[in-house]
Amino acid sequence: MIHLYIKTHNVTGLKYLGKTVQDPHVYKGSGKRWTNHINKHGYDVTTEVVGSYNTLEELIKASIPLSEQLNIVNDPNWANLRVESGDGGDTSKFIDYSKLNRGKGLTYEERYGQELATNMREVRKKPFSNSHKENISKASFGKTYEQIKCHICSNSLPSNCINRHINLCKTKTEKICPTCNITHRKFQEYCSQKCYYQRSNPKL
DSSP, X not given: OEEEEEEEEXXXXXXXXXXXSSOTTTOOOOOHHXXXXXXXXXXXXXXXXXXXXXXXXXXXXXXXXXXXXXXXXXXXXXXXXXXXXXXXXXXXXXXXXXXXXXXXXXOHHHHHXXXXXXXXXXXXXXXXXXXXXXXXXXXXXXXXXXXXXXXXXXXXXXXXXXXHHHHHHHHHSOEXXXXXXXXXXXXXXXXXXXXXXXXXXXXX
């Protein structure tokens, strides 16, 4: 038996049309926007069973017209990214990726407006309270990390900082100038102003 259901979030009012072969009152739904929404706002949801069908063909005959009638794709009150056609298909085809990262490269003022940007900066300037510091300390107390050996310098470091260490190690490895064939580690060891390594790394 395949069930077609409508779930309504009791706090936000967002709706979701879906199908399942499980108990629709227990099954939480699997849509990407819907699952993100309940992860953020909690699963306080009312479930209405629209119909139950013996075959997928029967479900599709009911779900597609209902999807179009309720306008579940374009109406912002619905979490569906596509019509419910019973196939559980790839929703990535229905996402407008041009809207993602639209704030990248913009200032706070350009992204949020002057008033909100000012408030956000003020919040970031505030130092952590003592209670906040204590909570951070409690969360990290007793936590251990696996020791991983750096393949460049052979030092062992905790797994939470090994990647940063390796990146720093790469910048410190010996460089051989193809012009003078001298190994350089420091600025003072450059053979001349015409040294290939110095010219290619003017800020070093």
